[in-house]
Amino acid sequence: MARNIKHIKKKKLGNYPHLMVVFSISLALFVIGLFGLLLIHASKLSDKVKESIEMQVYLDKNLTDTQLTRLQKTFTAKDYVAQQNDTAQVRFISKEEGAKAFLDETGEDFMEFLGDNPLRDAYVLRIDADHSSSPELKSIKLDLESVNGVYEVQYVESLIESINSNIEKISVLLLAFAGILILVVIILINNTVKLALFSQRFLIRSMQLVGATSYFIQRPFLNRAALQGMISGVVASMLLFALMQYAYHEVEELKLLRNDEQTYLLMGALVLIGIVIGFLSSYRAVRKYLGLSLDELY
Template sequence: MEEFEVSTSSRKTKSVYISTVISIALVLLMTGLLGLILVHAKNLSNYVKENIVLNIIVNDGVTEADILSLQKELDGNPAVLRTQYVSKELAARNLQNDLGEDFVKFLGYNPLLSSIDVYLKADYANKAGVETFSKQISENSLVKEVVYQDSLIDMVNQNIRIIGLIILAFAAILLIIAVALINNTIRLAIYSQRFLIKSMQMVGATKGFIRRPFLGYGILHGLLGGLIAIILLLVTLYFAQEQIPEIVILRNYFEFALIFIGVICLGILISGASTYFAVSKYLRLRMNDLYR
């Protein structure tokens, strides 16, 4: 009979630990998903900014050698991500494809000018950065004008800023919820062991001695929960890329690694801290208070 009770108690303890690990894993999964959303949102905003084009129109009669020299100078500018030379002939062909007719033949000459398409780095793709760059380049004698959509740049940066604030606010709320859920899960698990904690204390065990195995299990549960969450995150990423292949351009393995490490550290930290405070609570209580 005694062996049966020990076996039953052991099974209950194992089921509590398993449910604790699963609960921690699910909460960390939500936190990790939000981290991935934040990373992808940042990378997407950089991708959008770095695809805003500035057309540098050169003066008529400028030789191709001078244009290529200007392009090389632009490539060396710290604000420039990449450039593309568009000759007047290529510009004419592109416009003909868009219009569906040969306007050069109709006019008898090509009215278009050669240009250089410039794409700025994300940090410079804002109103102030573009205006400074445009003013600097316009001083070059080869440049006739710098053409860009000022309203588009304002709209892109404003929308990205608003979306970023919304995501950050949501992230803060979810982090608070995650901490609260894991803390409550750990407290419930420790609650089932409250009589064992008090019994150890009554036979003379020190508080540190009592806390040690519970802290070990708490850290282990956080670690296991984090590893399970990472596996689920990898599965989610795989299926997301299967459904949306274009998401590959936003992939950054270094940032992913930081998120995965953060998920494990968060699980260990919250689980360990919650275990410490929960055990300390029952160490302070009197025996009669344990029945409440």
């Protein structure tokens, strides 16, 4: 019987719900991480869409091979041309290839009744995602048209404007939702820590009564909160990593949108967020209980 009474007293003064705190913070950080992954993949998808933008550069007729080579080198050196595996995304389409493609698509051979091929040799340039805004594309078009040997530059302007407009709207919505989500998660973690420390209020009061300084009382709680935040961040990161691997295994196309560098930065941020929020929440809660009278603790 005495043991039971001792156990109950110990629970009142010193019991702290470690697993509940770690689980709650881990779940909250996992939600943030999940949305962070969504933003990373959405950003990568946006870049992929933007990098699919192409400009058709039609050339003057009767250019020599030397002139064609010079033009290709000129286009390759442009900083607004997309790179893939350190290779500029520039390809040449001869007028014969253009005529064959037209025949394959329409089944009509205009060579039969025209007697000549009216098409022009062309270079197709894929534009880098960082230069895909409508004003920059117009500037790029003017720059290409100023090159000696270029007859005309074309791209689907209305489609590009529609893509940029939709991407901008989606980005604003995602960022707004991310801000709300982060605020909710911070409040959730803060309330979790405060609730956990509520069970420690009499222990804090007891330490005050025996003459312990505020720093001495706060230090173990703050250290524990930071440790729990770090553990929660690691757990959330491990769950995210496992979820990612499963998703990549089930949907192969998702691998095209992966960005390992940003993903690892996100995981590191989760650990840091867990430590900072846990530390600050614990600091505020302990400071609150240090300032309460005995009657207010009940």
